[in-house]
Amino acid sequence: MYNPNMHSTYWDIREAISAQYPDYKWNFDALPFGLTTINFGPQTVCDDHIDDTDNAFGLAPTRSFGPFDYKKGGHLVFPSLKLAVQFCQGTEAWIPTAMLPHANTQIGEDETRYSVTSYNSGGMSEWVYRGGLSKRGWLKYLKDKSRALEEAGLDVERPGILRERLFPQWT
Template sequence: MWNPNLHAALWDVREALTTQLDTEHLEWNYTHLPYALTTVNFGKQTVCDTHMDDKDFAFMQSVLKCFGSFDYRKGGHLLFPSLKLAVQFPQGAEAYFPTARLPHANTRIGPSEKRYSITSYSSGGHFEWAYRGGLHKYGWQEYLRTHELEEAEDARDAERPALLTERFFPIWH
């Protein structure tokens, strides 16, 4: 496991969602993956312009897979414009990257070719809900007001990005 802390956090959130009375009847897409969501793109030519998936959990690497009958040397490349990087992405390839933080796209393929993709990810909302004790954003804000904890929470919010980056993107020496 290349990122055990992130993997554990994903499973923790999955377990929190699974054990709720409102959601215990729902089935997961996969039994062996901790991701809550999967998008399957079966258009004839799955091509996406440069974007970031800002609803995904920002500290998570999503999984992207591609399939189809296309010449991966000529098209279907995975693009990371901010890194000035194009990666050949052949059929069956799998990429893990932070879709909410890293702009990405893919190149067009030939007119008679086909390309499909499957992406697995978890939304930031799932993490927020789990770490707020099952409260949505407005319920959490009401809880903070009721218990006069808004200032303390603001201070924690300022520290959270650095703490999460350190936890989920460790620097190995």
């Protein structure tokens, strides 16, 4: 696996939600993602965008399918990088959808292109991190327990801890 720490973090999120809601039905047994978007086409084209409600630290697998000439259209585009990548049928790319603007190009008029993207929302991670509380419930808990200042201090450290876990420097 490219990033086993990210994979295990996603499974931790899935297991925490499954423990709280044992009847919740996941889209796929073998994937840790809670959400999947299937674009049935026939002309699936996405304008330049970011998925700002996805996990900011995560990668999302995006796949394309259908009979289209991938050399002429359906390219995966990263405008901020000034990069377009030929994206043929059955290809899968893992991209940071919440951080990196992305799009795809038109295909031929008589062609068909479908796409499937799996991801976790940032809200799922927040809910697990807060022990099953909404943001409002979490803030109330902190206030009731007089822990708001302590948590604010820890929040300064958390991005570094998360970055170290998910993106270790390999030697």
